Amino acid sequence: MSPFSMNLTINDNKNIQTLQSEFNAMFPFLRLMLTKAQTEGETSRNISVKQPFDEHTTLLAYKIAPDAAPITIYPEMTVAELEHQFVQQYGLEPIILRKSGKVWIETSITDDWTLEEQNTQGELITRQMNERNKPS
Template identity: 30%
Template structure:
């Protein structure tokens, strides 16, 4: 898939394009970068999905980002960082929850998406969604 990145596009537009190809994955945008195989602190999450990329890009320019289904998750995140200075984290659907994929960054986009799809087949009892990052 290809994603056209430009300073006039919103976070929501990029997220929508990504999710059209990978419906069980989601991109989250942050103000700070994260290390490989590490999570991004919630306090750096950009909540405003209508924020235009030009306001958050560290290397503002337009271009295309080519993402292949056999690309590991860590590489997708790194491409956003290196090409556009955008700090993203891939999340995977798991039942009614979105999981940060930091532990499974070696899995490809296709594998992550399949895991998300398979998680929808299981019955999950509702539990209060607790942010795991708040735990010690």
């Protein structure tokens, strides 16, 4: 079964570590990091200055929209849509990283791409870089 035939539903009782593991299982060339959403006046998108949360904390601890339906992550969802939903419901900013060879790069320039497109590009780039680095 292709990972792209699945959806991932996020409920309030899911802890951050489980969410990240399930997201990575669905999109093996993407990583999901959660940080506190920026407040007005904050401008840094530099992930090195953002503080990740305790991975064992459940999403309920951050919920700011008590009546909101669970978030469903699906392959055709854009990074921007995912970001918007997390900010609106939990006050958390998801940062999506795409594998590029041996490094992980932030997808901020391509936020209008779907998660499936991001994952596919990560796979293609990683395979190409691995092929180039193979000994002859």
